[in-house]
Amino acid sequence: MDSAEATLRALGLELPDPPKALASYVPVQQVGELLYTSGVIPSWNGEVQFRGVVGGDVNLKDAGRAAEICALNIMALIRQHAGSLDQVEQLTPAGQRRSAR
Numbered sequence: 001m002d003s004a005e006a007t008l009r010a011l012g013l014e015l016p017d018p019p020k021a022l023a024s025y026v027p028v029q030q031v032g033e034l035l036y037t038s039g040v041i042p043s044w045n046g047e048v049q050f051r052g053v054v055g056g057d058v059n060l061k062d063a064g065r066a067a068e069i070c071a072l073n074i075m076a077l078i079r080q081h082a083g084s085l086d087q088v089e090q091l092t093p094a095g096q097r098r099s100a101r
Helices: 004-010 059-080
Strands: 026-033 034-037
Touching: 026 059, 034 059
Parallel strands: none
Antiparallel strands: 026 034
């Protein structure tokens, strides 16, 4: 079985540097065997890629790319916290998204 990072590479995906907290919060919190992330935005190596509201300032294609960047940032945070992505069994998205509708 390939490692999670080998799978990402095979898909042509790379993880950015883990994003730093932009305010007074902890980006990753571990409770038992679960990791919770917070404050993840569509930034790539510290530079925000998309700003605005889906269906208003941001079109659906760009919103999809923003969601992908957020997912990669979450994986980068998990890797930084846990040392590897290989023990991750499931990612469950929860949180806020902004839409014009």
